[in-house]
Amino acid sequence: MSRWEPNARGRLEQAALELYGEHGYEQTAAAQIAARAGVTERTFFRHFADKREVLFGGAQQLEQAFVDALAATPATAAPIDAMASALESVAALFADRHAFARQRQAVIAASGELRERELHKLASLVAASTVTLRERGVSEPAASLTAEAGLAVFRVGFERWVAGDADRPLADHLRESLAALKAALAGE
Template identity: 75%
Template sequence: MGRWEPNARGRLEQAALDLYREHGFEQTTAAQIAERAGLTERTFFRHYPDKREVLFAGAHELEQAFVDSLAETPAAAAPIDAIASTLETVAAFFLERHEFARQRQAVIVANAELRERELVKLASLSAALAATLRRRGVQDPAASITAEAGIAVFKVGFERWVGSSGERTLADFLRESLDELKALTAGR
């Protein structure tokens, strides 16, 4: 492929995912990913600092989507309702991405280093949500608890979604997980 072929990031992501599934994360190199994508290793490093970040490249954009959506919810919304609205909005980012998300999650679950990286990203997301809730006037510990609960709902709903056939949307699983949390806290 030529140097200026379009969608280098997408090709690198797919090549990495394929190689991780075929050979394992540990056994795959950045050079192999680049070669599979029809690009140079230098191009790989222009897009990603290391081979882990291919799997987490969208984390910043996802965090920004969470924060922006939460900030835009009506000020009168209760904190948990604001989080619920945010989850609903963010779920739209995953439409048509079930198979990729399923494959990505399988690679992450199979590697302790990647599981740790995923937890760090989720902790960062929780902190960003808590800070956004504080800017909305929610005091601590309510802001931190609500943010952590929102991330727990997202994590559980996401895991259930990637483990499913993909016929139902992520939003469906997020709603169910949130309903389960609300039932638990209501003592039902």
């Protein structure tokens, strides 16, 4: 494949997932990923800071989607309803990404370094959501609690979606997880 073909970033992501699945994350080098994707190693580093970021490159987009959706929710919405709206909005980012998400999660689960990186990215998402909720006028500790609860709902729903079949959209799993949280808080 020519290095001038379009979608180098997507090809790099797919090549990395394949190689991580075949050889493991630790045994795969950026040069191997670039070669599999049909680009130079220099092109790899134009798209990603390191081989971990191939798996986490979309974290900023996810965080921005959460923040934008929270900010766009009507000011009269309760904090948890604003978070529910954000979850619905974010679920759209994962349409047609089930196979990729499943592969990605398997690679992350197999590496302590990657699990740690994932936790760091998720903590950043909580922090950004908390700030946005505060900007909406939600006081503490409600802003922090809502952001943490929203992330918990996202993680549980996402894990169930990845483990399930591709026929059910992520949004369904997120709604179910949020409903389960609300039921647990109501003592049901």
